[in-house]
Amino acid sequence: MLKTSLPPDNHAGLEQAIAAVAAAMADASRVKMLCALMDGRAWTATELSAVADVAPSTASGHLARLVEGKLIACLAQGRHRYYRLAGHDVAVLVEQMMGLSWNRITPPETTAPKAMRDARTCYDHLAGAVAVQIYDDMQAEGWLEEDGSALTLYGREQFLQLGISLSAHSRRKACCACLDWSERRFHLGGEAGAALLIHLESKGWIQRVVGFREVVVTASGRSAVKKHFSR
Structure with a gap:
């Protein structure tokens, strides 16, 4: 059996977390959004929907999935919302x-x-x-x-x-x-x-x-x- 330094009760949690990150990225439209955000700027949902070539309503679902997966962060400025990568x-x-x-x-x-x-x-x-x-x-x-x-x-x-x-x-x-x-x-x-x-x-x-x-x-x-x- 492969041994790791993690306590046994942490294995399941780590495996689920890895699977969650992979699932959040497992869509071509979401990958296009992540690649666009690699320029370091904050983008609007409208801009990201254009980059991913999907309808704004579809983009909202993808963005929510990426936020939930902690891959991107949503920044609110007044009535406007911007999205950027969650970190380095x-x-x-x-x-x-x-x-x-x-x-x-x-x-x-x-x-x-x-x-x-x-x-x-x-x-x-x-x-x-x-x-x-x-x-x-x-x-x-x-x-x-x-x-x-x-x-x-x-x-x-x-x-x-x-x-x-x-x-x-x-x-x-x-x-x-x-x-x-x-x-x-x-x-x-x-x-x-x-x-x-x-x-x-x-x-x-x-x-x-x-x-x-x-x-x-x-x-x-x-x-x-x-x-x-x-x-």
């Missing part, structure tokens, strides 16, 4: 599911637009080919621990030189290797990844495309990436 852990789950699912299909050529494969948001950090390049260069230059689980002391110093300060007592994981579904390699997640995205945007090195996950890397941004990160 959900974003990580969705991104990992993308990577896992990509290996289950036959992709002679990806149908994902080149702009999305080049640069996009992954909830609150940068993803795509540009982000993978930055991650590879950070590893090569010794900014990251070998498994990407933390910044080295040198890496923290380099972040400070860029003008990015990270909290020493954050509850969130300081750094993590996030699997990029389109590149099949890692990009930078965690607090460091989120802080880097904010920095790139504040410098005008990237520009978000309103309503989409795509991110445009500006000419000055490509020069900056080459200057600060390229080996």
Whole structure:
């Protein structure tokens, strides 16, 4: 019998919880909504119904299921309601599911637009080919621990030189290797990844495309990436 560290009376509860999460995601329309929310913004029910290509009444049922499954949260502002992912852990789950699912299909050529494969948001950090390049260069230059689980002391110093300060007592994981579904390699997640995205945007090195996950890397941004990160 397979042994686990959980007490026997916790097994059933954990198994039911896993099944509930899986059931909440087990619909193509709900998956489309979750993928749309990976841009880190809050969306209205109307916007999400359009993304999922379902009627508003149908979208309401899907959204209720996702809220019940604690995958998304509903935010009320006056008469308006907005929906967003329930947290970073959900974003990580969705991104990992993308990577896992990509290996289950036959992709002679990806149908994902080149702009999305080049640069996009992954909830609150940068993803795509540009982000993978930055991650590879950070590893090569010794900014990251070998498994990407933390910044080295040198890496923290380099972040400070860029003008990015990270909290020493954050509850969130300081750094993590996030699997990029389109590149099949890692990009930078965690607090460091989120802080880097904010920095790139504040410098005008990237520009978000309103309503989409795509991110445009500006000419000055490509020069900056080459200057600060390229080996």
